[in-house]
Amino acid sequence: MSATGYALLGFVTWTLLLLIWMEILRTHLVVSGRVLANGFAPDNAGLSPFLQRLARAHANCIEGLPLFGGLMALAMMSSRTAITDPLAYWFLGARLMQSAIHLTSTSPIAVKARFSAFAVQMAIGLYWAIKLLLS
DSSP states (O other), rough: OOHHHHHHHHHHHHHHHHHHHHHHHHHHHTTTTTOTOOOOTTTTTTTOHHHHHHHHHHHHHHHHIIIIIHHHHHHHHTTHHHHHHHHHHHHHHHHHHHHHHHHHOSSSSHHHHHHHHHHHHHHHHHHHHHEEEEE
16 A cells, blocks of 8 residues: 555544544443443533533544545545655644644644644645645
């Protein structure tokens, strides 16, 4: 599999792991009687700040997957991974960094660092889109 394929698999797997982590924590809250099974808001409002950040980190992945994953899938389906392979792991690293920062802090410096990681992803995605369009 190409670097693009592994990066896409990593992105999807990370998104799934965030979801599983969130659902394990939610299940614990239901089983322990702290929250009713139908008592969860999509953004985990009313729960701990960490659970709210976890929901947002997962949502960030879901929001980015069609865009960035679509570019990687297009490159693979059109046999043009030579365009995406060189930056595929950089993209995945930036995605993981964004999520990790999101999970750990909301301080002003952390928010700036998180946005920087997202900006790297946007720049890579735009580069890929232009290169795929022009190739």
